[in-house]
């Protein structure tokens with residue numbers, strides 16, 4: 351059995367308690383009832399259940415949570431946040447973990463953050479999603495060239511996928527939003 | 538009734554039927570949908586997995602455009618709707634957030650207007666009575682599983698129009714159209730969302746379950762208000778059948794498509810020919826029941 355020295359993780363526990371507090375999530379409210387896990391549609395595929403992920407953070411084992419597959423398999427369905435009797439927003443906690451794990455470069459399922467990055471590039475460049483470009487870039491970046499290859503033509507046949515990028519008359523507003531957000535984040 | 542209209546990216550691509558049928562219903566019901574000029578993507582599930590402020594700013598720009606006109610905003614796509622409700626709540630709760638968002642979008646946004654799901658606009662705003670009185674081809678005998686999914690009703694603290702467990706608004710619309718909503722337990726189960734494509738082995742079983750339970754409960758079709766759910770249940774139904782050894786043949790509609798059909802639309806003008814599971818045999822069956 352793995353042993354964990356909990357005095358050593360105390361400062362990490364405190365750091366995450368404060369970080370989540372700032373986002374309106376009170377980790378110490380969680381009494382480990384497991385209702386979040388019971389309703390989670392992805393729990394059986396996760397390495398740590400939603401309840402266990404909260405516990406990891408309570409105990410200061412943030413590194414384990416950040417390197418988990420759990421955070422990338424979470425479908426953001428909000429069932430946990432809806433049903434928690436202690437009002438712990440587990441879905442939002444998953445968001446925060448994803449953002450941190452991605453920035454730290456420790457994502458256990460890299461294809462998911464690659465998808466999000468590619469999606470947002472498309473929004474930044476066009477103002478809206480350009481699905482054709484998104485699919486092609488994503489498949490290239492994840493080297494799954496023939497992933498879902500039959501879907502593209504199928505959708506095109508039904509007029510659901512377009513060759514041309516969407517045209518958005520926003521006066522460059524969306525690019526500027528990305529620029530200002532980046533400025534604020536990087537400092 | 539005039540309301541700002543945010544179609545969202547899907548309604549020009551994968552969810553084109555949603556756009557066509559919405560326009561049809563709006564004109565039949567005298568609903569003036571004013572499409573926001575130069576609207577942008579809400580950031581979907583990617584923005585909130587990457588940067589919190591970005592996930593607020595992208596939807597906020599659209600809401601600010603509507604607010605400037607003094608209008609509430611109608612949103613058909615359930616996934617976009619939930620992003621808008623999130624910004625609205627955060628901006629109302631916290632002045633600091635309001636300032637950060639205003640700076641990021643370089644516009645004032647105080648959340649004095651409301652985001653309203655198109656389902657709510659029809660079921661609650663326009664009203665069931667008006668819907669019922671516009672029906673010319675009732676959906677007599679059609680057994681429908683109303684599938685709400687995640688984002689129309691969760692999390693309840695965002696102040697949704699329907700309850701989080703066992704919601705009713707779509708069922709009420711189907712009843713007003715003369716159809717029969719079936720009683721079933723999977724109204725708000727998750728379809729697997731992006732996991733269907735990003736991690737199919739984990740995602741596909743979720744949509745499979747929804748189809749399986751709808752079928753056992755006697756449904757002949759499903760209705761939804763979410764382009765993502767529709768894609769998972771319709772486009773991927775063939776994959777589900779192949780990979781999970783099933784034999785489903787369940788058409789999946791947007792609720793606006795069934796409204797439009799009942800109000801006399803031809804299948805083609807609302808895009809029913811663009812579905813992957815062919816809904817035409819069922820649509821013809823409704824026509825025969827009605828004349829029988």
Ligand code: SF4
Nearest residue numbers: 380382383384386434
């Ligand atoms: S439902 Fe809430 S209190 Fe219960 S284990 Fe999950 S987070 Fe903790």
Ligand code: SF4
Nearest residue numbers: 390424425427428430
């Ligand atoms: S939001 Fe994520 S963790 Fe919560 S129930 Fe849904 S899939 Fe599970």
